[in-house]
Amino acid sequence: MVNTQKTLLTDNMYCLGIESTADDFGVGITKSNGEILANTVESYIPIEGGIHPREAARHHAEVANKTLFQALTDAKIKPKDLTVIAFSMGPGLGPCLRTGATVARTLAAYLQIPLIGVNHSIAHIEIGKLKTGVTDPVTLYASGGNTMVTAFEFKRYRVFGETLDIALGNCLDVFGRQAGLKSQKNLPLGAAIEQLARKGETLITLPYVVKGMDLSLSGLLTAAITQLQKGNHTLEDTCYSLQEHAFAMVTEVTERALAHTEKKEVLLTGGVAANKRLQEMLRAVTEEHDAKFNVVPQKFATDNGAMIAWTGILAYTHGIVTPVDESYVKLRWRVDRADVPWIN
Ligand code: ATP
Ligand code: FE2
Numbered sequence: 001m002v003n004t005q006k007t008l009l010t011d012n013m014y015c016l017g018i019e020s021t022a023d024d025f026g027v028g029i030t031k032s033n034g035e036i037l038a039n040t041v042e043s044y045i046p047i048e049g050g051i052h053p054r055e056a057a058r059h060h061a062e063v064a065n066k067t068l069f070q071a072l073t074d075a076k077i078k079p080k081d082l083t084v085i086a087f088s089m090g091p092g093l094g095p096c097l098r099t100g101a102t103v104a105r106t107l108a109a110y111l112q113i114p115l116i117g118v119n120h121s122i123a124h125i126e127i128g129k130l131k132t133g134v135t136d137p138v139t140l141y142a143s144g145g146n147t148m149v150t151a152f153e154f155k156r157y158r159v160f161g162e163t164l165d166i167a168l169g170n171c172l173d174v175f176g177r178q179a180g181l182k183s184q185k186n187l188p189l190g191a192a193i194e195q196l197a198r199k200g201e202t203l204i205t206l207p208y209v210v211k212g213m214d215l216s217l218s219g220l221l222t223a224a225i226t227q228l229q230k231g232n233h234t235l236e237d238t239c240y241s242l243q244e245h246a247f248a249m250v251t252e253v254t255e256r257a258l259a260h261t262e263k264k265e266v267l268l269t270g271g272v273a274a275n276k277r278l279q280e281m282l283r284a285v286t287e288e289h290d291a292k293f294n295v296v297p298q299k300f301a302t303d304n305g306a307m308i309a310w311t312g313i314l315a316y317t318h319g320i321v322t323p324v325d326e327s328y329v330k331l332r333w334r335v336d337r338a339d340v341p342w343i344n
Helices: 053-075 094-111 120-132 168-178 189-198 218-230 235-261 276-288 305-316
Strands: 014-019 024-031 036-043 084-090 115-119 138-142 147-153 156-162 209-211 214-216 265-269 292-295
Touching: 014 053, 014 094, 014 120, 014 305, 024 053, 024 305, 036 053, 036 305, 053 094, 084 094, 084 120, 084 305, 094 115, 115 120, 115 305, 120 138, 120 147, 120 156, 120 265, 120 292, 120 305, 138 235, 147 235, 156 214, 156 235, 168 189, 168 218, 168 235, 189 235, 189 276, 209 235, 214 218, 214 235, 218 235, 235 276, 265 276, 276 292
Parallel strands: 014 084, 084 115, 138 265, 265 292
Antiparallel strands: 014 024, 024 036, 138 147, 147 156, 209 214
16 A cells, blocks of 8 residues: 555655665765765675676575665654665666565555656666756766667657667676686776776777667677787786777767757766766767867765655656556666656
8 A cells, every 4th residue: 555645745755775775785865955874885796707686686685684774774754754665677687676666565565655657767867957957968988788878858768879789888897707807896897997008009900890879899809808818918008008998989879969969968877877987988079079078086986775766756746656566677678768758
């Protein structure tokens, strides 16, 4: 049963958001005025290789209880103060999404409050807007699992360009592992590559593939790994060349979307947004178009529960709820298939 009394209290609502699309299990608590009261994240770090979805899901189930408890403690509220529960409904890895969805359904049912399934990619954009103050940006969302350029047009967020194969962060991570770099809690592989790239001096020519508004990174990755194995160049030069080619591709696609839409703001988000060289390239093209460049602060650019909670607030205050029997996860939920009634 839905507690209808609470739905009327739009000024002072609390939404708890659960993020579990991939390797992170995050819980955020956000107020309807945009205040973020909690944003706690537990990350699954594979012992070796990339993410194993079932292992990550097992991790999420194990940490769910303490992460929820921590978020409520940080927010200094009680479960009964919550108005609504939001969760990442997709896109993402099935076992991981289902673990988060199960926790969300259980909480909503126990507290007798509404449930909202949130589109993860849209949540990245909405928290970015909240945290930087931009209102109508062209967004580049570049992470381990996603690389897309979106903007709002004709009632929906539209995808203007995207990777045709692997994501930018994944490209960096696979290369990093091949180079023998190890992922650490405070130094993701992309950041380790960034440090090495800064010492690079010679640009090696590698494949540069932009097809229309889309791009492809797998040929670049293979070529960079081949260079590494041949041993003709330093690791620093190879990292530098990989970054220059990959970042130029995403920058070109973002610039085209900016020119097409004539928007006045660019927003960079996702884990790769932390990269200073990527920021520099994007800033340069944005400013050439007399637009403003914004980067989402890191703890809100990587996967986090606060972005789900905030998008849950936006959705709930605009009439969206997700009945439990329709709350199945959507592994390939594209941004242009999600309603965003909070934007005019
Ligand atoms: P999603 O589910 O949205 O695809 P994700 O699970 O990949 O997200 P994020 O934390 O958003 O998680 O992104 C992680 C990616 O960001 C990794 O590929 C990591 O190597 C990359 N990354 C982190 N810091 C940097 C950096 N300084 N430069 C480049 N890449 C970075
Ligand atoms: Fe993400």
